[in-house]
Amino acid sequence: MIENAGYFLKIHPPQKEFLVHLNLHESKMCIFFLVLAFIGSTQAATDYSGHQVLRVTPRTEEHQQWLRDMEITMVNEIDFWSDVKNIPGSTVDVMIPGRHLATFLDIFNNKNIPVSIMIDDVGLLINEQERNRKKRSATNHDLGSFDYTVYHTYEEIQQWILDIAAAYPTIATSFVLPKRSYEGRTISGIKIRGTGGSAGIRKGVYFEAGIHAREWISPATLIYITKTLLEDYMTGESMAVRLVDTFDWYIVPSLNPDGYVHTWTKERMWRKTRSNNAENAFSGCTGTDANRNWPYEWGGKGTSSHPCSNLYQGKGPLSEMEVEAVVEFLRDKKDKGQDFVWFIDWHSYAQYIITPWSYSTDAPDPPNLQNMLEAGQVMADAIASYKSNTFYEVGTTAELLYEFSGASIDWSYAPYNKYDRTAGGLDVPYSYVVELRDINKYGFILPEDQIEDSGKESVLGVYAMGTYIIDVLSAEGKL
Known part of the structure; x- marks a missing residue:
């Protein structure tokens, strides 16, 4: 002592x-x-x-x-x-x-x-909040009874993915990532492809949520965005039609299912995956911060080699099956000729729209940083136009917030390396983390009565940013 x-x-x-x-x-x-x-x-x-x-x-x-x-x-x-x-x-x-x-x-x-x-x-x-949830009946019987204003279990989200794809068979299909979670759960998503666009290979968009298990508002908001995009497309809303007919959309609402289930059953504030760190001396500590486990610049600043830490980087890049599943899935699309142009990793909380780089303040600015920041501000302005007047700050991760390595947006933005999945990224020119509500009161325990407003304002933000990206890429001759 x-x-x-x-x-x-x-x-x-x-x-x-x-x-x-x-x-x-x-x-x-x-x-x-x-x-x-x-x-x-x-x-x-x-x-x-x-x-x-x-x-x-x-x-x-x-x-x-x-x-x-x-x-x-x-x-x-x-x-x-x-x-x-x-x-x-x-x-x-x-x-x-x-x-x-x-x-x-x-x-x-x-x-x-x-x-x-x-x-x-x-x-x-x-x-x-738990008492309020128990007062309602289960809402996963069918798509018609699915309540978009409440939080849902992993099982309900998985059923919703199947149901929403079945409800829009001409433009939506469900897919499964190539690897299951550490505890063996399926990681499912939805692909959306409009009927009015190019018949060939289109540019891709990838959205994910729930990489940090306790951030319940991120899956709930991404689910709301997805259903609105589908509904608006089918009713002919002009921005939705343009977005869905221009891009192939790949949406994964719950990337860390083991951690998410754990927050419902054991520890509401659990953040990490649920992988076993038994090979480490600290054998009782479970899980890795999946947003420190992406291969680009893995293991640098803002992470921890201590497996008990909430910032634990993992035993190596892509050690987490959930992260490896995304990398394998997107690289396979890239290898087959599909370029991705827009990536958002949805988180909470803080109300930020942040861009690469995360790993270092000394890294040279991304070549199209100004465009990324402008697109981010367009999104923030659209969100603020909603009745709730929710304001988001826009900036690079390392300068606006802090430095951390092995981040999803650094990997998605970094140049693509066809031969080594740990040496590069996906070469996505518009890569973001969006930190959702709130900033002053509830943090990770955001009440359900804010889900709908979070969804509606985020839809406005997605439509505005997507329109900006299409306009810029079109002007550059890249669409």
Whole structure:
């Protein structure tokens, strides 16, 4: 045990106990940590009662680095809901168990870091939303009873994919990615191809959601976008017709099914995949951050080699079957002559529209960065035009937010390498992460009464960005 004066936190992972020493020396604090080889999941659902989400405002670069170190070293005890951004004065949301609140508030006070309460009791909010869900009957009997204003289980989403494809047989088909999830679940999607466009190979669009399991609003919003695109096309809405007749659309609403199921049954705040890290010394820790596992610039900044971390990069690029399945699927399309021009990975929360690069602020700007940013702003303006007046910020990931490697949008944007799937990307000129609602109140526990508004404003954003992309590519002679 470290003997220096300071704070001790008693940590209680399942079946084990250890101490984390937080050592204060004048104005500087160093974090020392011990992590046991066994930190496993429990059989019972995690109880978040008394957990608070604190909104922390680092004042200096030292504060920012200290928080980044804490995010890595405190692993399973505190949960960073948002990342430590590069922008001075940007807030960081951190969920802390009730038993540690007094200690952490004292630490933040000693570091002169302002703190406010974002969510007073995470468990209370989760339980209230769960009670509301249990009051309604299952909605997956058929497409006519499917409710687009509520969250759905993995099984309901899979059935919806089959039902929506069957309802629009002339323009929609279901597909399955070439690999199942780690726990053996099918990862399904929908292909949309208009009847009025070119009969040959068209440019491709790929949208995915749910790569981070707890971000429930992302699958719900992408489902809403998909059904609206289909409905509008069939009724002759001009923008939908242009988008669907120009591109082949590939849409995967739930990319991380194991993690998503786990959030419904065991841990609502689970983020990662559910792969087993048994080959590592930290054998009890499960899962990888699938958005740190893409092959382009894998293993660099903003990731962790610690398998207990929420930022764990995996044992190697494409170690996660879910990520490998997407790469294999899209590379196969590319090898057969289909170029992809538009990629969106839907996330929550923060209300950002962000572009490459993610892996480094020192990387040269993408050649068409200005066009990507303009398209992003067009989307943001369209979203803001909706009645809710929801405002999104637009910028590159590394400069607007923070640096992290192995990101989906870096891989999708990077030049294509036909011979080595770990050496390049997909060469998609318009690649984005869209961080959905909200920014001030609920975070990952967004109430169901916001799903419809999120869907409607996102449809406006997709239509506007898609129109911009078509116009630019047409003017450049690339369509």
